[in-house]
Amino acid sequence: MRMHHDELRISARTVEQLISEQFPQWSHEVVEQIETEGTVNAIYRxxxxxxxxxxxxxxxxxxxxxxxxxxxxxxxxLQVVCPFPAPMPVATGRPGHGYPLPWMIQSWLPGESATQQGCAQAEEFAKDAARLIRALRSAPTQGRCFTGPGRGGHLSDSDRWLQTCFHESQELLDVTSLRALWERFRILSRTQADVMTHGDLIPANLLVQDERLSGVLDTGGFSPADPALDLVVAWHMFDIGARSVFRDALGAGLNEWQRGAAWAFQQAMGLVWYYQTSNPGMAQLGRSTLTRIVNDAELSITLPTVR
Known part of the structure; x- marks a missing residue:
């Protein structure tokens, strides 16, 4: 089932033809589609x-x-500062054989993708995630700041998107309560300057081995944004115990912590309805993240009251 109305189709045979024609040095290699819950790219090994x-x-x-x-x-x-293995770009391919867009070849990174339940109580993984974020923040922004739509700028810029999500989620979620929660999230203030962030720290972009972080994927979004953006990992992956360990290891203050929950909320609201039938794994991630946020007692106590 297609996830997007404008989704392109590509087969292993097409990939083999593109590689044989454009990168003959790898034409002898076996091409295998990798089944993932990713929503942006089709991945072939x-x-x-x-x-x-x-x-x-x-x-x-x-x-x-x-x-x-x-x-x-x-x-x-990102590779310069990242303390964990990450893929490196190798080559860029051209359109061809019915596939209309440029594409990328990068290094393969072995490992198992993390899950929102598998690492829910993994405190050492939580410390690793905090270490990753601290390292990414150490990279200079070089005068850059967040630009464009999407997560990472001002929370209230997501108002229109959230209204769409609430409308589409009427039969799926307790929209009345979630609307009220967003009204409190959207007015959170920020004084922190932009820092370098991964931008999409969902479980599928983190590799795990023996309950430790072993690699970081999808690093092409490394760019300046709200420092709280990468804190989405706290609610996407951890239950309360590991989440507290993560926060302590990162040293996140209350306002930053609240904004991290807000960005996780913004992302999760879009996952549930959009991928309900086309990508159930992503929809379930949205549900579990929203559950963690709604059940976080500290958030309910400390969030600002709407006047």
């Missing part, structure tokens, strides 16, 4: 050392090429 990422949604090829260039730069920039 090339042999034992490489992966190919194909954007899933139709777009202007020139814009996609520009975005892949930006991602390549971001991945290399």
């Amino acid at each position: 090339i042999g034992t050392a490489l992966t190919a990422r194909f954007p899933l949604r139709a777009s202007d090829p020139g814009l996609v090429a520009t975005e892949l260039e930006r991602e390549t730069t971001a991945m290399k920039e």
Whole structure:
């Protein structure tokens, strides 16, 4: 089932043809589709050392090429400070054989993807996640700041999106209570300057081994944003005990902590209804994140009251 109305189709055979034509040095490698809950790219493994990422949604090829260039730069920039293994860009492919967009080859990173339940009480993983975020923040912004729509700027900029989510979730969630919660989240103030962030610390982008963080994926979004943005991992992955360990290890103050919950809420609200039938795993992530937020007693006590 397609996740998006403009979703592109690509097969292993097409990937083999593109590689054979554009990168003959890897034409002898076995191509295998990797089943993931990802929503942005189709992933194919090339042999034992490489992966190919194909954007899933139709777009202007020139814009996609520009975005892949930006991602390549971001991945290399993150690599400098990241204390955990992360993929590196290797090459960029051209459209062809019916696939209309540029695509990327990057290094393969072994490991198992984390899950919202598998690491729920993993305190050492929580400490690793805090270490990751501190390291990413250490990178200089070089005068850059958050630009564009989406998560990472001002919470209230998401008002229109949240209204769509509330409307679409009427039969799925307790929308009345969630609306009231967003009204308290959206007015949270911020004095902290932008820092470098991963931008999408969901479980699928973190690899785990023996309940420790072993790798970081999808690093092309490394860019300046609200420091609280990467705190979404706290509610996407951890129950109260590990969440407290994570907060202590990061040293997050109350306002930053609340904004992290707000960004997690903003993301989770979109996951439930949008992927309800097309990607149940992502929809369930949204539900579990919202449950953790709603049941967080500290948030209910400390959030500002709407006047």
